[in-house]
Amino acid sequence: MAEGGSGTHAEIAPVSAGADGTVVLRDRFTVFPGRPLPELDSPNALAYAVEDRRGGRPVFALALPPDLPVRLGTIQKMKGQQFNSLLAIIDYGFAYWPPVQRETVIVLFERPFGGRLVTTLDDAFQPLSDPDYQKIILKPLAQGMEELRGRGIVHRGIRPTNIFFMDAERTRPVFGECVSSPPGFDQPTLCEPIESAMSSPEGRGPGIPADDMYAFGVTLLYILVGKRPGGQHRGLALTRAKITLGSFAALTGDARFPLAMIEVLRGLLIDDPLLRWDIEAIKLWIAGRRLSPILAKPEKRSQRAFRFEGVDVMTRRDLAMTLADNWEKATGPVMDGQVEVWLRRSLDEKEAAEAIAELVRSATFPGSQNTTVNPDTILARVCMILDPTGPVRYKSARFLPEGLGAALAVATMRQKDVRAIAECVLREVPEGWFQVQSTFDPAYVVMMSQFKAIRAHLRQAQPGFGVERCLYELNDSLQCLSPLLQDEYVLEIEDLLPALxxxxxxxxxxxxxxxxxxxxxxxxxxxxxxxxxxxxxxxxxxxxxxxxxxxxxxxxxxxxxxxxxxxxxxxxxxxxxxxxxxxxxxxxxxxxxxxxxxxxxxxxxxxxxxxxxDVEERQKDLDGFAWAKAEFAGAEQEIIDTEAESSTRDANAHRLGQQTSAVVSVMIGLITICVLLAMQMW
Amino acid sequence: MAKPKSKASAKPMKSGAFTRILVISLALAFGLMFLPTVIFLLFAMLPTIAAYVVEKKPAKYEWICVGGLNFAGAAPFLLTLWKGRHTVESAGAMLTDVFTLMAVYGAAGVGWLIFMALPPLIGIFIQMKAQRRVATLKATQARLIATWGPEVGKIKS
Known part of the structure; x- marks a missing residue:
């Protein structure tokens, strides 16, 4: 489910400690902890100056945060590759990093000199002219998207604040790094498709290329209009607007931009990932071929709003989100049938209404013994019926099924409560997500069996199982989080014993x-x-x-x-x-x-x-001990018997003495007679 | 019903009395035939007879013990009586001889001493043997504990 590194330590650059706390990678790159480069920082990783002893390309280093899972697989895919529109990874290694006082991953990138496109999403700037836009932004960045596809990389970090210019003249844009945090973790709601935006940042999963295309569309729109798209909407309000209006309408609003770009943006910002433009469509568009416009199918709106906690909800997806955000109070309207009635009467969604009614009936059936059916699981499943493509929602947990590993890892590493996630899996809630999907994906079968295995681990509390086992089963590139190894960064099993x-x-x-x-x-x-x-x-x-x-x-x-x-x-x-x-x-x-x-x-x-x-020695010991026990017990019994017979033994001895004396006496008598007779005869 | 019962019980009584009378008659006849010997033995074996009478236990060993040596003491004189004149006078002369009486009764006394001394000695011997066995067993247990630990003596309930 989570990304894993397939490499071994042989691929990891040898690291040595230099003077003044500097770190030297591969006897070539000296990283200076004392020379930060804040302009190149990532949201969760700080940038530092690097000197290449061989005088190659200018390089900077990102010290990855030790409290987030590493995208080792992506690092290994990108390392040493040449990119025109992506920040290239030169090398990486594990080193003791003085600022965090423990070992962490240091990744070396080619250093951009034109700075960042914008530092925050609220920055505004003068939009480029259409020809400049096409030349400086669209074509290079589209090339970057093609490079990603060519390497089989899903970036999940495409956003306006993660675009750099390699040259000081700011004519050569590149997508920034994507390896310092789990996929989509640093993405703002603005740049995420609706279902991913509704997940917690850590639960968005590795994503698919269509997610990158969506983020690419938002980024293009931002650069096109020179300010943050979506007006004043932020966070949940923005997601709600995207649900109600569709992403394209919600983000473009009344913004002015060249009409020619409408087609591109509509294609990239369509909410259905199956209909969303891929890189081929962009290339065709750039080449001058105009495609038939895609019309987004708007979310079905109800005739009458469902009012809940002061919010007027008009669509199924919005209701799912609103119910989940008011978890404690949401059980009432679900269990007393308000949601079902609203679906049936205001949205005319008879099938969904019937499914919810059936769920509620199963929970309220007096003889129900199923522990996986309770108000919380009913609410979670109702949310899935209302929003099948949305994340798994259970109490405070929000994650897409393939994002479970990262969600669990981040919660554990940042000492957050993992109970909601664990309980969700134990109560078989994610299985419900697969049941409500309208399309079949073969990957679902693999994921379902993985959830089954994870649940089996969670049900056992002993060391070797539980949440910890799930963590490592789901995150191949998660370092061992043992407090014994808190200063070490153990990613591979081969490194465990040397670290211990x-x-x-x-x-x-x-x-x-x-x-x-x-x-x-x-x-x-x-x-x-x-x-x-x-x-x-x-x-x-x-x-x-x-x-x-x-x-x-x-x-x-x-x-x-x-x-x-x-x-x-x-x-x-x-x-x-x-x-x-x-x-x-x-x-x-x-x-x-x-x-x-x-x-x-x-x-x-x-x-x-x-x-x-030693098996032989142990068997010998066991046999010997059994013999010894028997011997001891026999001796004990004999001692007891001997001591118990003391009184009878005296009587027996007396009788024996009398018998003996009688025999002795008779023998003496007989001998005497025999002797006398013999003397008489001779 | 009473009549047949009395008849049945009378038959063995009659036969037992007859046997007893027969034995006494034969003994009397034998006694009269060997009267000197009987007189000598009757007086010489007095300690044995006394021992038999005195001992009240069901298993009587004392008279055997006394009798064995008593008879051994009397035997030389009995042979002398048989080899010499086998008369009542000779038997009486022997019985009045202090040396003969000392020898015969002394031998009986030795038998009495054996009977008194041997049982306690054998009791002490057996007791010592039992104690030695217990000591050997305890030494074995101590050796087992030294080799296998105190848990070797723990017996599962």
Whole structure:
């Protein structure tokens, strides 16, 4: 769902620390934390000066925010590529960045010298003449759109404030960067299609090229009229105006611009992404071919407004948005049938009205035991019926299905409440979104199975599952968020053990080297099955849990290396006491305690694991212990019996003594007689 | 109903009495035939007879113990009686001889001493054996605890 990096660390530029806190990438680019370039800042990433030791193209660096997921896949696609109308990525690397006091991603871009088109959307300027507009703006930027399509990149950051001029004369515009935040995260409502604008910034998903075309249309319109389109409308009001009037009408309003551009803008700002112009249509238009004008189908308006919380709502989409924005109070009108009646009578939407009535009936049915049906889920599903292409809305959560990963990641990284998102998934709300779609997309099948898997993870609270597992399953390029690695930027599973090895030097040796984030990160990224190790790790028994931890990390080292991990092995070596104690035989324990320092010095977790969990040794120990227990119990029973027989033993001894004395006496008598007889005979 | 019962019970009584009379008759006949020997043994074995009479326990060992040595003490004199003149006078002379009486009754006394001394000795021996066994078992348990820990003695309820 979220974008992931397919590269390995071999592709990441080697980084070293230079003098004065500078960072040197690939022994070539020196980045200066002390020399910020605020004019090149992104909304979430600060720009810094860079010196190229080889004297190549002028370069600047963006230090990406460590509290947002990285678009590593896009960075890797763009790195080293030549672009005419896109800010080119020269290189990137991971480095300790003094301003944020932790490791982060540094991306090097070709430096523009003409500055930004506008610094804010409220800036106004003298519009260009039509020929200049065509030459300086439309054609270069259309080329940029083509370059994006050619590389299979969805930019999701096209806006007037993200257009730079590469030359000081401001004749060569380029689209700015798009990798410092999740797709669409920095986009203003103005530049987003309606359904995306209604989502939270982090829940907009990777988007499609049509979203970029829409943003391109808004940007063209802005440059064309020299001021912010959409009049005074901002935020929700602007979205409501787009819904009511259509984006083209809402944004152009009474603005004056060349008539020739109407066709382009209408094509780019149409709200149906299937009808929206693509880059081919733009190219044809620039080449002089005029296409038949597209007429936007306006949203159906009701005869009578639905008044809710002081707002007069006239359309289905607007009602969905208004209900969701007043979540606590919206249940009433839905459950008591007001929404259904309004749909039926004022909009003549019998099918939608019937679907809502059915939902309400299922929730109020006395025998209903379905936990996924409650007023909140009913409201969420009603919003979907009213606005099928809109985002999934559930309490405070607003996200498009493919935006779940980024929404969850941003909420977690910025310490926001993830409960609404988790509850939404657990209550199977996103499945409802797929059910109401009028068109089938094969990607929906993949997403539905992914939601099913995510829900299964959420239902389990143990380490290795829960929200953390969902985070890493949904965001391939999300760094491990473990507090143990707070100074590190671990994106790849191969980097986890070396990072933990370094962490061993600064953390409390008694702490556990695998918290929820680490276990979830491993479970999501490691290509081998580690479910057994995780199950053991989650055992309430200290020895099984410690063995599960050791086993998990040992498998990682065995499969991924490195050869030696002295710090981590020492750290784990201090935590294996419960494993040693799991052996019953004291001599085995002593031997293991003697051997551990040697194994720690080797720095090999697999060796440590093999020594501590030798199957043959363990079986021998178990068998021996069982024998010993039986022997002990037998001895105990014999002692008890012997002590209990003390009184009867005296009586028996007395009787035996009497018998013995009788036998002895008779024997003496017989011997005496025999001797006498013998003497008489001889 | 009473008549047949009394008839049935009278039959064994009659046969038992007959046997007893027969045995006594034979004993008397034997006694008369070997009268010196009987007289000698009757007096010589007095300690044994006394032991038999005195012992009230169901399993009587005391008279056997006394009797064995008592008879051993009497045996040489009995042989002398048989080899010499087997007469009542000879038997009486033997019985009045202090040496003979000391030898016969002394032997019986030794038998009595054995009977008194041996059971406590055997009791002490058995007790010691049991204690040694308990000590060995406890040592085994201590060794097991040293090797396998105190949990080896925990028995699942």
């Amino acid at each position: 090895d370094r962490a061993a030097k600064r953390v409390d040796a008694k702490s556990w080297p695998a918290d929820r984030h680490i276990v979830a990160f491993v479970a999501a990224h490691f290509r081998f099955d580690v479910e057994k190790q995780i199950a053991a790790l989650n055992s309430p028994q200290a020895d099984t849990s410690a063995l599960g931890l050791l086993s998990l990390l040992a498998v990682l080292q065995w499969k991924l290396g490195p050869e030696t991990l002295h710090g981590l092995t020492g750290w784990i070596g201090g935590l294996v006491a419960p494993i040693i104690s799991s052996y019953h035989n004291r001599e085995v324990r002593k031997r293991l305690e003697r051997d551990i320092p040697k194994l720690v010095r080797k720095g090999s977790l697999p060796d440590l694991y093999n020594a501590l969990d």
